[in-house]
Amino acid sequence: MKTMMMMLQPRDPNTLFSGGGISFLSGNKNGRFSYGYSSFKGKRSSMEDFYETRISEVDGQMVAFFGVFDGHGGSRTAEYLKNHLFRNLSSHPEFFNNTKSAIVESFKQTDADYLKEASGQKDSGSTASTAVLLGNRLLVANVGDSRVVACISGSAVPLSIDHKPDRTDERERIEQAGGFVIWAGTWRVGGVLAVSRAFGNKVLKAYVVADPEIQEEEIDGVEFLIIASDGLWNVVSNEDAVALVQGITDAEAASRKLVQEAYSRGSSDNITCVIVRFDHSFASL
Structure with a gap:
């Protein structure tokens, strides 16, 4: 039986919304991690960012999925990704045996499904920056200009390249x-x-594809992850982001810190941030 935990999107986008949790991964002695998320409409008139933090049992293994989806031309595409992308990925028959291939196929299929369902939405689209935690594997897949940055050995290491x-x-x-x-x-x-x-963008689909670029790391070498929309990255560098939260062990507090910092630096966009912090000391207890 599959079980999952889903976090609700904020009902009032004018309020900075945040939350988080603690969980474990199957097949990893260092599999204890905490995560936090914060999302804020900021100076925009509407909220087009969505995010997902999902811990699921897939074929008897605990797997974690995190994502930030920055919509444009409305929020419909980003909301669709929140509700469907990870569900499609976790149910892919090759999810465990060939995870990278499953990610690529799930991204493309989700895009195709959305375009069929939202046939009248010709200009709506969304980025997707995602991280999948599977055993000791961290797989980052990116479409668009949201970004994933890791802290590895105290330094900021980008795990995605903006499209x-x-x-x-x-x-x-x-x-x-x-x-x-x-x-x-x-x-x-x-x-x-x-x-x-991007996902969506039907009019430009021949050129604006939803093919992800994927990078893999071992979780044991990563201190924490930052997944965020460009509302953060437009005003905060990778190095600054890591330095600002390196000493904050509470993942939710760290995500709030970055959103508030981006807003104080004049970000004119929606700002959404997910932080995943790995507890490598847990294995020695």
Whole structure:
């Protein structure tokens, strides 16, 4: 039987909403971890960020899924990802045997399912920055410009690379598909979209794909993770983010600290942050 814990999205987006928990992973002697999340509408008129923190039993193993989904053109795509992406991934037949392939296929299938269901939503889209904890494996998958940064040996290590239209490889991919990238206040696909990969965005789908880039690390080498929307990263560097919360052992308090710091530095976007902190001392107890 599968069991899962789901966190509710804030009902009042004008309020900074936060929470967290503690859990364990199967098959990892250092599998105790804590997590915290904070989300704030900030200076935007509407809230388009969503997040997910899900601890599930999958085929008898405890697995953790964390994600931040930054919507654009409305919140519908981001909300859809919150409700469907990890469910699709955990039910993929190759989830344990070929996890990376399962992630890629689940991302693509979720995007296709959304486009069919939301046929009238031509401009709505979303990023997805996710982390899957499986045994001693940490698998980070990213689409768009939300970002995952790890603290490893005291240093900030990016585990994802933003999908921006001015990335040389991304621009070449878009142009080879028949699209174009131009400057319109910032570099944009088709003069419209400031990210080069996303879920949704039906009109630009031939160029703006939902294919994730994946990076894997061993959990034993990671002190903590920061998963956040660009409302944080636009004003706080990777190094600053890690330094600001390195001494805060409460993951929820750390996530609140980063959201509040981004707002105080003038972030003009929605701000959402998830922090996962690993307790490597637990194995020696």
